[in-house]
Amino acid sequence: MILDVIVAGFLLFGASFVLLGSIGLAKLPDIFTRLHAPTKATTLGVGSILVASTIVFSTGRGGISVHELLIALFLFMTAPVSAYLLAKAALHERRDEQWPHRTDAADAELDAPPE
Amino acid sequence: MSVLLVPLLPLLLGWIPLVLGRRGHVTTAWSAGLVAAASFAILLGVHAPAVFAGEVAFAWVRWAPSLGLDLAFRMDGLAFLFCLLVLGIGLLVILYAYFYLGDTKYHARFYAFLLVFMGAMLGVVTSEHMIGLVVFWEITSVSSFLLVGFNNDTEAARRGARRALGVTGLGGLCLLGGVIVIGHLVDSFELSVWIAQRSVIVANAWYPAGLVLILLGAFTKSAQMPFHFWLPGAMSAPTPASAYLHSATMVKAGVFLLVRLSPALGDTSLWFFIVVPVGLVTMMVAAYIAMFQHDIKGLLAYSTISHLGLITALFGISEPLAIVAGLLHIINHATFKASLFMAAGIVDHEVHTRDLRELGGLRRLMPVTTVLASIAAAAMAGVPLLNGFLSKEMAFQETLGLSRLGEMQWVAPFVVTLGGIFSVAYSLRFAWEAFFAEPKVQREHPPHDPPRWMQAPVFVLVGLCVVVGVMPAVAVGGLLEVVATSVLGDRMPEYHLAIYHGVNTALFMSIMAFAVGGLIFSWRRRVLDWQGGGILEPTAANAYHNFFGRVIRIGRVVTHQLHDHSLSRYSAVLFSLLLVVGSSPFWPHEARDALVLRTTTALQAAPVAFCSLLAFGAIATLVFHRRRIWALLFMGVSGLASALLFADYSAPDLALTQISVEFGTTVLILLALYYLPWKTPREPRAPARTMHAVIAVLCGTGIAALTYGVLTRPLESISDFYVATSKTHGGGTNIVNVILVDYRGTDTLGEITVLAIAALSITGMLSGFRARRPTVDSAGRAWSPDTHPHLLAVMARPLLSLVLLVAVFVLLRGHNLPGGGFIAALMTAVALILQFLANGYGFARARLRFDFVKVVAIGLALALFTGLGSLLFGQPFLTSNYGYFPIPLVGDVELATAMLFDLGVYLTVVGVIMIMAIRLGRIGGVEDAEPEPELVPAPAEPGEAG
């Protein structure tokens, strides 16, 4: 029962951060700020859910189940790379490959509705 | 048995002249003559006595009796008569041809064709089995095609040959049909049975159909109107062929068929009212047209048509005496017409023209030919004391008093007399204008009579005309008796052959014919100027020509319209067909009532969300499909949604596979998209968007209905078996994996083969292929200069080991838990592809220097040999084996052949994915032969370690 509560807590906590990440993604004003959002989902969000899962399966049929940590490890290794590449892509898309200078014109063009 | 030798000798030895072709013309002509003579000798030596003794000989060649196909031969009077004509005239033609062809280049071919034709014709006339008859019948068409087209450097010859083949071929088809129809009515194709079962045949409702088909065969072959037009066209054949085929033999096949089948099919109203009118009209109209022919062969051709019409009409009348008359006319016509053709050939040969408007005055230059031709022409006109007179008189007599015509009885004699009038006219014109009229053209090299031996055949034939004409009873009485008896049996009438039968209507008709015919001849200038012949002549030929013109035009239009190779058109057809045919079981009302839905489950949040995600992705892909990268992303959403649905609905292995494949597809498309346009432009010509939308919506509705229909009924499947045996007999707890590597291992073997072939084909498609790299992206921006982003380059290194480790894990435990060779292989490939992505093609390829084609082959071989291994133990292919092996410290380790199989799968899939990725990655012009700084030993596959 106690475990249930703990698991539930982790789950809610994790889900909140996942949701928050997506809220950020949807709401934040430009690509660079949006890049921050998934980081939260990845780290604390999915992390907590993984912990919840570990608890559930370690207490179920004897034997501990920690392989979820592998997912965490993997996400921690890869998330920065994705973010870095996406940032570079975004910079590239702004036509300015050195350092960014936001141009509204560029955004407006990209915002143009599809045919 | 010797019956079959008669036709088969020439047919099967037809190649001899070809083989001897290089030895010179004499040799080939002799060889052909000897073959024909051998056959003739058998006919006369063996069969003549028997036939004259009233016996009928049979012979069978069993071809395919269980299919109803046989060759059966009979030698009775009728067959004997025709054999006599075919072989006798055939021999004369060979002799004649030797002189006529002279030093023509392809003489050997001519004799070969002639022998084949001769054999086939003999086959037709001796056939007892009607299918056999059709077989020979068609061979005569083909060999006639070859003979008519012998001088194929002229368009006329080619067209004439094609027409002859087309029309007689059509007849052959109809004949085949008719034979099958009648054969089915009496359950036999044997002529004897047909004759015996006549009453059964004519009473059947299908008799008319069968009869009409057979008559079409006869009419086309015997050039009856409106199918006559091929015969004048066939006059472009070398004259020996015309003399043979188009006077004496092939064209007689049609009337032969009529008389042959008249005991079985004849003497009914239907028979009468089809055959008689066709014959009479043909007789009259062809004779009319013949008057206007300037080409002497053309004139003879129409004359032939006309005489065949008369014979046809006589056989249509079916009275015993009419048949006798017809038979006699066949003999007579063969003799005088063959000799006329030969004479025409001699004229052509010597004068180099066949145009009556240019001929004339040959009487002095070629006296012998003139005499012979004139006698033959007189026979053609029906002059007394010549054979033509005899049969014509009999024929005229038989057209009188046809009770079937009722009030219209006068029509037949009237028409026949008209025909007779025209015959007289054209015969006169032929003889007069060619030989007796004043020469119209002065010639530098005056023609002269040909060598004696070239005239010999004509002489023989004309001699026959005279002999028969003068003493018919002696000359042909016996033969005619035998022949007629073989046709008429106990209907054999009383008749006697005589030169003069006293004053009767027929004589009156003959006199009319001579009088009016002579009148027309004397008015020929005016008649010819009137050019009336042109009215009727070309109609049928034009119709035929136009018909084929139209067929080809329609063919072009239809083919061009249909086969535009537009995928969207073809798919639209396919989908429409699916909708129509697929829905057809539900058209009856009861079927729709039967669709009672039985089980449904409540909505659940997660699957509803996943389904929505799925549909969202699809719709977005559709909406944004012109922006290709966007579309790719949206498709990824659908792919993910699929995987989630699989996961949610108890299919972990599927979820894994779906994700992997989804990824693989994306990477492949990205690799290719680099060289493709990044946007799909709008088409200038909107290709039926609305229609496509309707088809799409209907297809979607259809598959949704199908899904709903299936899901809402109970399922009783074979799955319990797998639950019961997967662990105990298959050695694994992951049932899906056990199915893949064991129960349905053959599927998997096939599946990896498909992958391997795809890789091989892609290798083939991309071998040596280089595409120019686009220097700017779709928005016109230059590419980022950073080829290998740092963070990715560095992190890819530890990730490689990590992912490979997981791949090994997934491979090893697939038999018991989700995973297996395929997913492990994809993980491995992902790890390797990541190296290409992160550090570039050159870097990664230098470190992965093996030929993945070999990896694929090894994988396939491993899987295959695992399957074959069980054969060594007397078990069927792919019988699995597993066991637990105690290993110190470790405990029992499960080893299963299925794992070996899965390893084969693993290797194959790794190889395939890498081949594809590497091939695609190399397109951009990265030189493969990039100098390698050091030769790194090829790292072995990590999977092999497991």
Place this chain on the structure above:
Amino acid sequence: MSHLLVFAVAVPMLTAVVAIVAEASLDGGEVRASSPRALTTVRAISWVGLLALLAVAIGMVVQVEGGDIVVYRLGNWPSPFAIVFVLDRMSALMVAMTSLLAVFVALAARGPFEAQGRYFHGLLQLQLMGLSGAFLTGDLFNLFVFFEILLIASYGLLLFGGGTERLSAGFTYILLNLVGSGLFLVAVGTLYGVLGTLNMADIGVRAAAADPADVPLLRTAALLLVIVFALKGAVAPIHLWLPKTYGAAIAPVAALFAVMTKVGLYAIVRTVPVSFGPLLFPEGLGATNLLTQWLMPGALLTLVLATLGAAAAPGLKQFVCFLVLASVGMVGLGFGLFTPAGFTAGIYYMVHSTIVLAAFFLLADLVARERGPLRDRLTAGPQPEHARELSVLFLLLAAAAVGLPPLSGFIGKYLVLVAAWELPWARSQIWITIIATSFVSLVVMSRVGSVLFWNVGVVEPPESDEFAVQRRDFLPTYGLLAVAVLLAALAEPVGRYAEATALQLLDRDTYIDRVMNDREPTPRALEEAGR
């Protein structure tokens, strides 16, 4: 237990693997086309495989000639739980015909063709593997898998040699077939979803006992499946892809493809009586019904459109492509009757047309190679160097194709006519169509021959290159022609075999009994689990 069945699949697969490894080793990674050195080795390997397969096929024919149905339970599981291979007269015949054809194809590919790309022999063998498997399998999904093998191998072979025409022709062919594969899965899925089994015999058993409420759904599935087969068999109106596709392939491949349409037709006669008989033929075989009401017009339309297409064909190869289509129509007419006589006719015509049209494709190529820049275009041109051989071959093949006696086409046509006569509902339409189309094709054929061999000008020696026709290039065509002649000469045994095959195909009870009750060497425990 006869392992021949599995060898029919394993032999070509193994040969392919060995050939591919050999070629990959000898030629290395990146070459555009096989090297002569590699080809020598690979050809030898391929020949061993071909002859072995032919031996296996002959062995199989001998084994089932007496009427046996051999069931091979892959993995030694009882039916219907795993995949079975079933060998009967029909499947033995198909494998034998294919492997015989393959011998000539390999012979024809020798020289310039096989060196136009890479892995020709590997692909050829894999194609054979797919074909054998498709002919032998008794499992619907396994049939799908083998279909995919033979299709993707055919894609590879079709594109072999490269070139733009092949690429664009291939795309349409491939995509349509992929749609077909999707449909196959939908049909299999529906059948499994209602009946719960995949084994063809078991489907037949369960379909016979199906709840009437499920029958319309099952019928839809069966019809969808037949459409898939008809697509592969190129039955109108879904035949459109064929002419350009076959026309694009190199000659030996086109010759091999003469058998590809027959696979679709084979699948129809294999599955419909056994699996769907009770669904589609509620009034028994031979009556007009839900299936024949579509199939029969389709076959007739195929025949008509093919004839029109042949009349309009601009080149000899295209012409032969339309003849292939016409042969589909004829075979379809025979099979579409679903009577013993119809099946007999269809089987005979199928074998005949496969052999003759394969030879015709090879001939078209020889003609094209001898006519210089005119290729096979049907316009007056130079006299080919080997005019005599070519024209004799053309005459005989044309006569066979158009159905002139005494060659095999005549027998085939005769059998179709006879079979159609037995069914009053089919009689007139089939007869009129066959007579009309035969007439037109006869005339068209004579035009083609006349243009190619009669309307010739001066002798113009073709440029001597690797594609110049050698004497030995005639060999495969002669060989196939000899087979065709034998088909006619041995019409009795061939016809008997066809008839026996037809009866066996329609005898669903025996088939089902043999497949479902063949459990003799199965471990007892399994048998219990299966009950």
Place this chain on the structure above:
Amino acid sequence: MEAFFAAAIGIVAACGVYLLLRPRTFSVVLGLTLLSYAVNLFLFSVGRLQHGKAPILTPGVTDYADPIPQALVLTAIVIGLAMTAFVVVLALRMNADVGHDHADGDAHDDAPTKGVRPKGDRTKRARTKSQERRS
């Protein structure tokens, strides 16, 4: 739930069919992929939609989802991958050699393609053409 699931499959299939009917190779590839999603889901679903019954033998559990459709779909997915890869490469080569990415045959043979369109070098194209003629 069945109705919802069926509707989703229907939508995906409809989108796939519509895209398949477009005249460009890329749209066709997209359509094919979507259609195969729909088909795979359908084939999978004929084992019926069941939660938490993954066919992995677990002691004490007797009720499992039907494993056969899952195995079939697995095979089908993999074959689909092979086919998609093949088609993608084919489309790529067509675009390079034929010069456009039309999939509607003769109708649009000379229609120009906008956007990036790399071409093979002239000599190579000429060579393939001459090979074409010969075979």
Place this chain on the structure above:
Amino acid sequence: MSDRAPHRLLPHPRLSLVLFVVWILVANDFGVGTVLMALVLGVAIPALTRNFWPEAPTPRHPWLAFTLLAKFLFDIVVANFTVAKQVVMPNARLRPTFVEIPLALTDDFAIALLASMITLTPGTVSADLTPDRSRLLVHVLHTDDAQDVVDTIKRRYEAPLARILQC
């Protein structure tokens, strides 16, 4: 950066250790068989793939590494809450900016590690690196003092990393 050629059999001992642990992790089993397998794979995989990772960083100061890790995890948690607030507050009040971090690190791996840590800590994302790897571009979600961010990163992460990885 280490110049020493990697060991043939154990090119990356720490990686091997990680793999060993990961295997046991994923296998969810601690039997002898699993451990043996973990050993085999832990050695074999890095050995087989050593060509892909020729350099071998040799970290020192394990304690320092541990404290850095702890600090880092702590930062993640804290920053998550901070950033959560920033995400939900109105966009108008957000003051995002780019900052440049001049790098003292020279080792590729070390730079990558630093960039990763920066990204994993919510609120900052490593966005680009100059081609000469001298400056790192970092995007900050919300800050008033860009220099402070630079300083914090250099102090909290870069310095310890430089010591651990000897560069």
Place this chain on the structure above:
Amino acid sequence: MLDAVLPIVLAMLLGAVALTLYRLLRGPSVADRILSLDTLYINAIAIIMVLGIVFHSDIYFEAALLIAMLGFVGTCALAKFVLRGDIME
């Protein structure tokens, strides 16, 4: 307790998915869309783990791991595509 929470958790995660989709549709840049897809993958991992808890089955672990791996490599490929066009140069 857990049974009550799980639907809420699932709902939150699905809400996150919906928001991600919104960004995927809106873009505007390709990078935005790739980012959205990446986030969608992360959300999917969370959902799958939760499903594992719902059905009390740890067979979902591999799926989550695989999504993590392939999502990453996919994002790399897409980003590299935007940057360089040729992803395997």
